[in-house]
Every structure is written in structure tokens, then in C-alpha cells.
Amino acid sequence: MAVADAPGTTEAGDVEVERRSSTWMESLALPAIWIVLIIVFAIAEPGSFLSSENAANVFGSNAALLMVAIAALLPFVVGDFDFSVGAVSGLSAMIIADLNVNHHVGIVLACLIGVAIGLATGGINAAAILTFETDPFIITLATGTIATGVVYAISDSDTVAGTSQGLTQIVFNDELLGIPLEFYFGLAIVAIAWYWMRLTPSGQRALFVGQSREVARLTGIRVKRVRASTFLASGLIAGLSGVIAVGAAGSADPSSGPALLLPAFAAAFLGMTTIEPGRFNAIGTTIAVFFLATGVDGLQLLGVQDWIQDIFYGGVLVIAVTASRLLQRQRLTR
Amino acid sequence: MSSEFTSDLEVSGVLQPPFVRLENISKRYGAVQALDRVELSVRPGEIIGLLGQNGSGKSTLVGILSGTVQPDSGSRVWIDEQEISFPLVPERHAFSFVFQHLALVPNLTVLENLVIPEFAQAGQLGRPINWRAARRRARDLFREFGVSIPLDRRVNELPVLDRAMLAIVRAVANLRRSQLDHGVDGGMLVLDEPTVFLPSKEKRFLLDLIRRSADAGLGVVFVSHDLPSVIDVCSRVVVLRNGQLVAEASTHEATPESLSQLMLPASLRTVARDVASPEEQPRTTALPIAVDGLVGGRLRGLSLNLEPGTILGVAGLVGSGAQELPYLLFGAQRARGGRLKIGDGAHPLRDLTPPVAAALGFGLVPADRAGEGLATGLTIAENTEIRRLKRYVKHGALRRSWMRREVGKVCVEYKVKTRSPNARIVELSGGNQQKVLIAKWCDANPRLLLLHEPTQGVDVVARDEIYSLLRKAANAGAAIVWVTTDFEELVTVSDRVAVLVDGALTADLASEQISLETITRLALGSSAGLAA
Numbered sequence: 001m002a003v004a005d006a007p008g009t010t011e012a013g014d015v016e017v018e019r020r021s022s023t024w025m026e027s028l029a030l031p032a033i034w035i036v037l038i039i040v041f042a043i044a045e046p047g048s049f050l051s052s053e054n055a056a057n058v059f060g061s062n063a064a065l066l067m068v069a070i071a072a073l074l075p076f077v078v079g080d081f082d083f084s085v086g087a088v089s090g091l092s093a094m095i096i097a098d099l100n101v102n103h104h105v106g107i108v109l110a111c112l113i114g115v116a117i118g119l120a121t122g123g124i125n126a127a128a129i130l131t132f133e134t135d136p137f138i139i140t141l142a143t144g145t146i147a148t149g150v151v152y153a154i155s156d157s158d159t160v161a162g163t164s165q166g167l168t169q170i171v172f173n174d175e176l177l178g179i180p181l182e183f184y185f186g187l188a189i190v191a192i193a194w195y196w197m198r199l200t201p202s203g204q205r206a207l208f209v210g211q212s213r214e215v216a217r218l219t220g221i222r223v224k225r226v227r228a229s230t231f232l233a234s235g236l237i238a239g240l241s242g243v244i245a246v247g248a249a250g251s252a253d254p255s256s257g258p259a260l261l262l263p264a265f266a267a268a269f270l271g272m273t274t275i276e277p278g279r280f281n282a283i284g285t286t287i288a289v290f291f292l293a294t295g296v297d298g299l300q301l302l303g304v305q306d307w308i309q310d311i312f313y314g315g316v317l318v319i320a321v322t323a324s325r326l327l328q329r330q331r332l333t334r
Numbered sequence: 335m336s337s338e339f340t341s342d343l344e345v346s347g348v349l350q351p352p353f354v355r356l357e358n359i360s361k362r363y364g365a366v367q368a369l370d371r372v373e374l375s376v377r378p379g380e381i382i383g384l385l386g387q388n389g390s391g392k393s394t395l396v397g398i399l400s401g402t403v404q405p406d407s408g409s410r411v412w413i414d415e416q417e418i419s420f421p422l423v424p425e426r427h428a429f430s431f432v433f434q435h436l437a438l439v440p441n442l443t444v445l446e447n448l449v450i451p452e453f454a455q456a457g458q459l460g461r462p463i464n465w466r467a468a469r470r471r472a473r474d475l476f477r478e479f480g481v482s483i484p485l486d487r488r489v490n491e492l493p494v495l496d497r498a499m500l501a502i503v504r505a506v507a508n509l510r511r512s513q514l515d516h517g518v519d520g521g522m523l524v525l526d527e528p529t530v531f532l533p534s535k536e537k538r539f540l541l542d543l544i545r546r547s548a549d550a551g552l553g554v555v556f557v558s559h560d561l562p563s564v565i566d567v568c569s570r571v572v573v574l575r576n577g578q579l580v581a582e583a584s585t586h587e588a589t590p591e592s593l594s595q596l597m598l599p600a601s602l603r604t605v606a607r608d609v610a611s612p613e614e615q616p617r618t619t620a621l622p623i624a625v626d627g628l629v630g631g632r633l634r635g636l637s638l639n640l641e642p643g644t645i646l647g648v649a650g651l652v653g654s655g656a657q658e659l660p661y662l663l664f665g666a667q668r669a670r671g672g673r674l675k676i677g678d679g680a681h682p683l684r685d686l687t688p689p690v691a692a693a694l695g696f697g698l699v700p701a702d703r704a705g706e707g708l709a710t711g712l713t714i715a716e717n718t719e720i721r722r723l724k725r726y727v728k729h730g731a732l733r734r735s736w737m738r739r740e741v742g743k744v745c746v747e748y749k750v751k752t753r754s755p756n757a758r759i760v761e762l763s764g765g766n767q768q769k770v771l772i773a774k775w776c777d778a779n780p781r782l783l784l785l786h787e788p789t790q791g792v793d794v795v796a797r798d799e800i801y802s803l804l805r806k807a808a809n810a811g812a813a814i815v816w817v818t819t820d821f822e823e824l825v826t827v828s829d830r831v832a833v834l835v836d837g838a839l840t841a842d843l844a845s846e847q848i849s850l851e852t853i854t855r856l857a858l859g860s861s862a863g864l865a866a
Contacts, residue, residue: 200731201727204720208709208712211709215707215708215709216709218664218666218688218700219688219692220688220693221688221689278711
């Protein structure tokens, strides 16, 4: 009960008990599978998997992915797609690294520029999609591809290393409770997204737009404004994730941004099965990100090659989309 | 009123056996008897008008003919004097249908639209299309029916008349193909409201085409509200009322008035106006609203006064423009001209958008509840409160528990039967969904409430509850515009009734002038001679 309804309520649900019991089971499925996964890896690799270093690694090295997943989530909420989030994260990271390393721009200014570029890409996506009512699928696929092209142009297809130690210190070296600070930066973004979706009128309106554009329009909601703001927020968060990526790695690798797209999508869809089943939600996405991270981490400890990542992420996305679709159908007919 | 008809064919002594003969056709949906022992026969070369008010059972009968509705047991059908079993398979019996929406693919060419059905059937995959032969066949067909439409023009570039003609010619072509494929001699063409969107002067081209199809030996069933056209083209009419066949008549001496009489209930329903009667003294503080010269959709310069505290019923057939009025006044459909006056202020209707309309205190209850009215995957509370979320914000956060308590009260007030305000819309019955939709707007005391078919798909009890909810909204000072093709409902609820024909206002009936007969006569009749 507390899980399903908790955020935003002060009293325990009273009238809801009978229906909630089934929803409750649904919303616990993903955490349950996560625990099973942990137990399996713990049995298979007791020494390395259960160590506190490994736990810190799982939680502390996926903040960029978490932020990209939130960046992907926001357009989903209003019924849009943003395929450019991974590439924009990579673009932001590469611009920060290039300015800082090759052009000796101060790290603070470089980060601001990187984030601004992310926001600008969101603006370009919004303008292209909303002005002419084009398909977000195609437009963001294109802008994402352009962003990746620019990354390769800037970097000469090579990793740009040697970025500011100060940034790495704040993002990765400093720890709280044994986990690098980037974890908490990621959680801060999650908290803001959760607050917006769950506790503000504009978040509720976004939910309406995502359910049905026509209903939202005929309710007097400014549908285009809502959609534009999610593309902007998506670009902004993707830009911020670039800062975290550079800080964590101390460098920018041209291929790392686009690689975040698929797990981010998988997490957003997988997150839909938990916390608020049937709805895209920030906390579910967070759980899903760490579920995916645990899976990849455990498989790597078992000695499986890196290619397992792609197969694992892809497989989970297929399962997640199918599961959330089934849930949706079930709720519509129930 | 019952059958004393003599068809032209009978008189001329060439009476042919019916191609299709239906007997004892019944269909029950739950408590509703949609069709009750109906009979119908269609002879080759004959054009029959199928008449009836909305809900009379016409569409169920057409559904049975097209095989989409399975009639109840005891229903029987003969084709070419051979009894066959339901459901009917239109292709096998050489039946062909043209519905109001025409079912053409707008982005394809005329020729492509003609060819599609040929390749739509299973087992046609991989068979190459011979475009030259198809073009030749299309030309021959057009020549035979006196139609000249460029074959390479895209359908969305065609005038409305040409689209309707294309749909009919295509139906005849399909029918002939079925005749060849299944070795059938006769055939039947069913036309459901094909003239609705045509200007009157173009209708005769379509009627000529229908006549030519009948002359080619087909039986034609013409379903329409357009009584002058029915009289013009049909040899006899069959009238349904409440699922029963109540009259069969020759059109020899029929007039639109005599036919509309046949469609009315024998004793006009005595109206329970007390459910929904206006308050003695409606609040007069609200500003008067007036529509001035509205041009948009099919409406051509409509002017109307919308008085606060009263319900204005708007009657009009599909195609009269009445159905577009609520959407135009909410800015959901863009108007081309006209102004909206509220008190001393005037707003150009061209600039009206839904957010502006909502901010002016307008509310819209669209006919498509699930597609346009409610977010069905969300909860009752999320739907009713979407317009007034700000009031639940305290210290920067939405208080959901507070919202849920308030919505609990709303559910009681609006008689929404549910176990919780957090139930999702999909879990509710149609009537309860509609009450949620009404609560969404009414709870904010709207200035103008625009309703389109507000009791569609709603059971009798919920309907009466909706009537009194809306009367309450009027008494609270709202001006209500109530658009429906259910004219009995308008008699029950309206303080005034505006009648629209062909996009223009033909009558504005005051309370004492409102009767089902008057509304029906005015709405069904051609605009000529009936203008108020």
C-alpha cells in the first residue's frame, strides 16, 4: 500500500485495499526479480559480487545512465520519443572535454557550455517536431545521428583524456557512505523528475497529454507547450549527464554516449512495470537502471565477455515492452 | 398505416421474385430490442427507401445485411428463393455497401481506389496487377454510368460529389465481380446516407447514378434522412420505429411531411419536464452570450443568443452543421468567421482556441467520450480535477489526499457510482463515465456548456440523472447548448430549440412551440418553404 500510493499522500489508502492488492503484486515483480538476480550472483560469485566495492561500483558508476534514462522518460510521459538523448549526452561530454583539454577553457564554463548545448538540442528537437507536426521518432533519430557525427568530428574519433581533476574529484572521488557522489547527483535528478510528475499541476497536465492528446486539447491544455517543455527538459538533463560522464571517466569517449540510449530506453519501459504500474515513472526507472547495472555487473564477474551487455540490454527491453504492454491491456479490460 | 402499397413493378405486371427476402428478423442487445420481427424484400431493379429515426433499428438491419451483426434465432433469409443461414457473406451473395464515410483512401488515385478491393481478398498475394487492363475496365465502367472522373487524380483532390460517385461506382464494380466469382445473377446495393454532405443542387447527379444502377438490374436499399431525395428516387419506403416495421408505403403521393409523420411515435411521448424544468427565477447576474455570424464547417453565418440559465437545444441532421457547433464554439474546430459576444466584449471566433475558450469559462462535452472527453487510463480524480489543480497545491506540492477527499464529494454530488475516486475511468459504466465528464466541467461553474450527444450510450436511469445534473448547471447560471439527433431528448430538456438545415438556422422555437412533431418536420424537411 505504502509503496503503491506513498509519494504525496499523508494517510494510508482506505478504500483502495481490494484493487490495490493485485497492483501491489505487479509493482513488486521487478524488485523481486532484482533480489533473485542478486541471490543467484551471490551464490555463483560469492567473493567478488557481494563485496562492498562491487556494490559501490554498481551504484556509483551508473549515474550518467540514470540521468539519460530520466531524459528519455520525460518525452515518453507526454507520448513522445527522444532517440537523441544518448547522443546528446555524448555531445555534451565531448564538448566539455574538448574545451577543457584542447582549448584550455575553465571547467565550470566548459560544463555550462556543454549543458547549454544539451538544452539547445532539446530546443531544436521541439521546434522541428512541433512546428511542422513531424514524427518525433524520425526527427530525434536524425538529430541524434547529427550529434554523434559532430562528436566524431570534434574528437577525430579518439578519446579526449585529461580533463579537470577538480571535476573528477567532485563527481567520482568524493564519497558519501562509501558511494561516489555522482550517485547522489543522479538521485537528485530523479527526485526533481518525480516531484514534477507527481506533485505539480504541470506534471499532471503532462500525464494527460500522454494519455490522449485530443482529450488534453479539448480540456484546454496547451498541448504543444507541454510537449516542448519535455523536449527542453530532456535535452537539459542529457546535457547534465555529459558533465557526470566526463567527471566519472576523466575523459570523453566518442562512442560512450550513443551506447547509453538502449539501456536508458530499457530502464524507462521496465520502470513502467513497478511503483506506478502502467505509467512511466521516475522511481521505477531508477530501480530498473540499477537492476540492469546489477545484471551486467554480475555477468561480467562470471567472466562473460563485454558483448553480453548488448544482448542483456536488448533482451530486457523486449521483455519490458512486452510486459508493460500486457499490463496495460489487462488494466484496460479489467 | 400498415402496408397498402403498390409498387410500380406490380402495376406494370412484370413482378419479379425478390432477390433478397428477409423474414422475422429480430435482434436483442441486453434489454434493448433493436429489431423485432422485421420483414423486407428487395426485387431486382427496385429502389427501396429505409427510413427511421436514430435508434429505430436501421443500422442494426444494415449490419445484418453486411454480415457484421448476427440476428437472433428465428430470423430467416432467402436469396434468389433459396433459404440460407446467417451470418450473410456480402461478397458471396453479391451485396455491396456504400457508407456515409465512403471508405476511399484519400492519398491514392481514383484508379488505385477502384483496384484495391480486387486485391484485398485472401489468396491474391503475388498476383501481379495488370494496370492497363484495370484502366480499360475503369473507363468502360465510368462510361456505362455516365461518370467522368479523371482516373489519375488523387481522391483527396476530388470534389465531394465525385467522391460519392466513385464510391458508388466502385460498389457496383465489386458487386459485379462477386457475381462472376460466385455465379450469382442478381445483386443488391445498400447506400447508407450517401447524400449527407452534398449540396442540394448536386444531389440529382448522385440520384441519377443510383437510378442507373437499379436499371442495370440491381436491387437498391437507400437509407436516408433526406426525405425529398427518398421521394425522388425510391419507388417505395419501409419505415422502422423502435425496432419494428411500422409502415410500408409507395412514394407516389408522398411528401416529406407525410413521411416524417410515419417516423414519429404513434402517441407523442408525454414529457417528464419536471425532471428538468427551469428554476422560477434563474440567476440574472451572468453576462449574456451571443454568437454573431459564425462561419465554419458547414455553418454559413449562424447567429444565436445563448442566455445564461437556459438550455438551448440544437436540432439538425448529420450534415446540417449542428454537430459542428459545439466544437466551433470551443475553438476545437477552427471557425472561418464570426464573433462571440460576452456582455460588452467581442471575441473573433477565428482566433478562438480551446485554452482560450476554457479560460473564458466554456466547457465542452464531446460525443466521443473515450477519444475526446476523458483520459480513460487515468483516475476519476485526475480527470475531474485537471482544470483546477492549482487549488490543491500547498507548499509547492499537490496534496493528493485532499484532492481525493474533494473528489469523493464530487462523486456523490454527480451521482458517480464507484468504489473510489481513484478508480480508473475504464472501470466505470458508460453512464458513470458521462457523469464524470459532466462533473469535470460543471464543478467549475462554467459560463457556457457545450454538449454533443451527452446521453449517447447511457442507460435510462443515468440519462435522467444527467438531465437533472445539467438542469442544475443551468440553474447555477450556465448557458447550455445541447446538440443531439435524438429529438425526443430535446423536447424533454430544452427551453428553446434552434433548428439547423443545410448550415443555416431555419427556426428558433420558444418553449411553448417545442414539440417532437415540429422539430422533426423542420429538421427533416428541405430548407425551402420551411424557413421561419
